Amino acid sequence: MWNDRAVPWTALSSRTTPHSAIREIGALAAAYPDALRLEIGDPTFVTAQHVIDAAARAAAEGYTKYTPSAGLPRLRELLVEKLRERNGITCDVPNVIVTTGGCGAIFASLLVLLDPGDELLVPDPGWPNYVAMAHMLNASYVHYPLRRDHGFEPDLDALEARITERTKVLVVNTPGNPTGAVYSREVLERLAELAARHDLWIISDECYDDLVFEGRHVSMATIADPERTISVFSFSKTYAMTGWRVGYLVADAQLAASIGKTQESVVLNTAAISQKAAEAALLGPQDHREEMRLFYRDRRDEATSLLDEAGVDYVRPAGAFYLMIGLPPGTGSRAFCVSLLETQQVAVTPGIGFGPSGEGMVRISLSNRSETLREGLDRLAATVTRAGAYAS
Numbered sequence: 160m161w162n163d164r165a166v167p168w169t170a171l172s173s174r175t176t177p178h179s180a181i182r183e184i185g186a187l188a189a190a191y192p193d194a195l196r197l198e199i200g201d202p203t204f205v206t207a208q209h210v211i212d213a214a215a216r217a218a219a220e221g222y223t224k225y226t227p228s229a230g231l232p233r234l235r236e237l238l239v240e241k242l243r244e245r246n247g248i249t250c251d252v253p254n255v256i257v258t259t260g261g262c263g264a265i266f267a268s269l270l271v272l273l274d275p276g277d278e279l280l281v282p283d284p285g286w287p288n289y290v291a292m293a294h295m296l297n298a299s300y301v302h303y304p305l306r307r308d309h310g311f312e313p314d315l316d317a318l319e320a321r322i323t324e325r326t327k328v329l330v331v332n333t334p335g336n337p338t339g340a341v342y343s344r345e346v347l348e349r350l351a352e353l354a355a356r357h358d359l360w361i362i363s364d365e366c367y368d369d370l371v372f373e374g375r376h377v378s379m380a381t382i383a384d385p386e387r388t389i390s391v392f393s394f395s396k397t398y399a400m401t402g403w404r405v406g407y408l409v410a411d412a413q414l415a416a417s418i419g420k421t422q423e424s425v426v427l428n429t430a431a432i433s434q435k436a437a438e439a440a441l442l443g444p445q446d447h448r449e450e451m452r453l454f455y456r457d458r459r460d461e462a463t464s465l466l467d468e469a470g471v472d473y474v475r476p477a478g479a480f481y482l483m484i485g486l487p488p489g490t491g492s493r494a495f496c497v498s499l500l501e502t503q504q505v506a507v508t509p510g511i512g513f514g515p516s517g518e519g520m521v522r523i524s525l526s527n528r529s530e531t532l533r534e535g536l537d538r539l540a541a542t543v544t545r546a547g548a549y550a551s
Contacts, residue, residue: 176294179287180512184496188506195535197523198506200336200480204399204454206436207447213439214403214432222431229419230257230407231434237441238407246368246378248390253412256419257434259426261366261393261406266292268389268408269328270421272360273298277327282313283514284483286336286364290514301326302514307474311338311483312346319353328360329353331379334367337483337513337522339459339476341374344382351383359387366393366406367479369448372456374477386411389418396480397448398440403433455480458525458532465533469540480525483510483517484539487547492521495546503538 167174184198229235235255242248242255258264265288273279275297281289283302293300303318305311331350333342342350354361363379380390393406410418422428459475462482466473472485484507486495492509499505510517523539525532 172295172297176291177287179291180493181287181508183512184500184506184508187497187500191500191504191506194500194504194506195527195531195538196506197527197532197535197539198508200396200524200526201401202396202399202451202480202526203528204447204451206399206403207440207443209443210398210400210436210439213443214436217435218432222435224431226428226431226434228423228428229415230255230429231431231438234434234438234441237438238409241441242392242409246365246390246392247381248378248409250409251412254409254415256408256410256415256422257429257437258406258408258422259429260395260404261364261391262288263404263422263426263429264389264391264393264406264408265289265330265362265364267418267422267425268362268391268410269293269296269298270425271414271417272328272362276325278323278325280318280321280326280329280359281514282330282332282335284311284337284510284517284520285330285332285514287512287514289330299325302516304516305335305338305340307483307516310477311335311340311474312342313350315349315353319357322357322359326357326359328362330362330364332364334365334370334376334478336367336479337481337508337510337517338474339479339481339483341371341376341477343374344377347377347379347382351379354387355384361388363388363390365390367396368392369397370452370455370480371478372452372459372476376478380409386414389414394437394440398437399447399451400436400440403430403436405429405433405437455525458527458529461529462523462525462532462536465536466540469544471540471543482523482525483520484523484543486510486519486521486543488519490519490546492518495542496521499539499542503542505535505538507535507539
């Protein structure tokens, strides 16, 4: 499962890039047709009908060709309005680049910022693609710990201790994946001050900016130096559009132009039909956003209530739609997840896949129907309880 079978003549970076544990478990789960799939963060919701209809019209009207690499002008104009109204970020069209999902925005940004040997600071536990991207670019990644006992806020002293003369970029992710942490303005101010003091670029991953249950999401670009900050967003979770692959970023105009140029050699441009769908998502009714947020909040509350009843440890998320669940001491998360899938047909993601600090935990996605979530958690909780009794 965890071995790379790439042929020896492929590039070293390709052979040694770590796989995403989320995708690894997903591949294993495919062999179990009745498995309860709690491992992947894909919304249960279908994209709103008016968005689908707009995409169909766009295709019929000829939006089946290339677009500018930076994105359709009208979509970028609408994103300027969205960023101002919902994120408090003041910018103009040249600051905004449309990308192939948030993933494409982050990778294109790292292509511009990192030379081989540069260091990228990534949260631990954090989204595994940060590590994979740095590896593919022959850069180094350095984990900075998030404090489990403080709701997965960053340990700022430990973070600063990891900065070296080769450190170039700091990744900040709030609301967080896999943690669900929503950082306060005070925490973001301290991160911004640290980045300024050490002359670091900031990539602020805000792909879950709409999914906050407690507190308030604050965009890093309203606090940190806007000339040194790249803010990344996505339509995937906000509008249940994961398969459309539309993201966007906002940055200093000169930096944004460089990222747009770099995107030419990777994907050329985001699909025209998807961009027209994104326009419709921004222009159409917005009640779907609140409906999804409340749905995920209810699943969060339902899941934590069940875990409380079962006496299973977890860290309560304030946003996104993930939940980190603790395992008995000494339990390896990878082995636990494989066994849970094989014996209980429940797919969850091992915490070690998100970094060393994730070991001893598993991540579940709350983007499931209530009955699926409850049944999966019942089986997981029973397995955790048995493992704890055996360990003691």
